[in-house]
Amino acid sequence: MSHLSTLVASAVGQKAAAAILDLLEIDPALTAQAEGPVSRAVFAMALNAVLFHxxxxxxxxxAAYVQERRAEDHKLVFDHGALRTIDFGDGVPTGALPAGHLAFARILEPLGYVLADLYPLDRLKMTGRAYAHADLPEAIPQFFVSELHVERFSPAFGVIAHAVFDSTADALGVEAQRALAAFATEGSCGLDTARAALPQVVAAFARTHGPLRLEHYRALLAESAEAAWIATEGQAFNHATDRVPDVEAVADAQKALGRPVKDTVEVSGSGRVRQTAFKAQPVERALVTDAGETTLTVPGSFHEFISRDRFVDETGVERLDLRFDSGNAKGIFKMTKTG
Known part of the structure; x- marks a missing residue:
């Protein structure tokens, strides 16, 4: 049994692990390791598989789209997952977490990820950062980590943001810290250490702040749909993305099935990166009121599609265009707006 299978099974069970690993296109180098230490690349792929699950x-x-693709004998190329964070500015932590994207840089960098590019999202008062894997950049999913700059909003917004997010807990325990330290220094760690660490690392990609008051949610929503989304969903994957050969054809096929796909395909400035998505899944969340508790239907997460063309870079090397585009990102962010 490969280390990858062992790790994923330890987090979600053998049946679910077999199913998810069968769905994903995985580089043979990541399934070949079955003895010795676990490489950072294998752990990174295991983390992505569990987060995709x-x-x-x-x-x-x-999930329905993915199962239909698999029934047609197509595997899914997991391009990237996206998450949102809160940044209070001046290095102020978000509860028990480091500020903004740093809460995830401390996880991703030991696992072999490097900051590939920075994407200003000024209209949203956010910044996006793309993290690509140094070892297998085209095969291991990227992470798109965005942070919302609280100091760019009104003073009242800042007060509410602290009230909501100062309770954020840190899911990384001793086991995760031990494994990440080994990955950072050695590029690998023992299988038992990796198995103990994986659930804690996965738990970091979730909502870890306390109960949310209805009036706080409404106050955040009045200035930022993105902040309101983080308030209900936390640092869970905002979306996962399927890399497909022809995103326009996929969008047309999904629309023909009557599914809620974005009206237009976002095209990067280079023309090489094209994206669209399903609209966010509505979810019910419990919010606190003075009378007790109420349930509100809010936008959850969604599934995205992307096509990437190959190009010849400035050194003459042909490669897949793994970049993102600020304009595309802003269009995709609209998938979680209310209304």
Whole structure:
């Protein structure tokens, strides 16, 4: 049994692990390791597989699409997962977490990820960062980590943001810290250490702040749909993305089935990266009121599609265009707006 299978099974069970690993196109180098230490690349792929399994459980429409593709004998190329963070500015932590994207840089960098590019999202008062894997950049999913800059909003917004997010807990325990330290220094760690660490690392990609008050949610929503989304969903994957040869054809096929796909395909400035998505899955969340508790239907996560062309870079090397585009990102962010 490969280390990859062992790790994923330890997190989600053998049956679910077999199913998710059968769905995903995985580089043979990642399934070849079965003895000795676990490489950072294998752990990174195991983390991505478990996070993909999690978001498919939260986005039934995405899960239906994926199962249909697999029934047609197509495997899914997991391009990237996206998450949102809160940044109070001046290095102020978000509860028990480091500020903004740093809460995830401390996880991703030991696992072999490098900051590939920075994407200003000024209209949203956010910044996006793409993390690509140094060892197998085209085969291991990227992470798109965005942070919302609280200091760019009104003073009242800042007060509410602290009230909501100062309770954020840190899911990384001793086991995760031990494994990440080994990955950072050695590029690998023992299988038992990796197995103990994986659930804690996975738990970091979730909502870890406390109960949310209805009036706080409404106050955040009045200034930022993105902040309101983080308030209900936390640092869970906002979306997972299928890399497909022809995103326009996929969008047309899904629309023909009557599914809620974005009206237009977002095209990067280079023309080489094209994206669209299902609209966010509505979810019910419990919010606190003075009378006790109420349930509100809010936008959850969603499934995205992307096509990437190959190009010849400035050194004469042909490669897949793994970049993102600020304009595309802003269009995709609209999938979780209310209304």
């Amino acid at each position: 999690d978001i498919m459980g939260r986005v039934p429409l995405g």
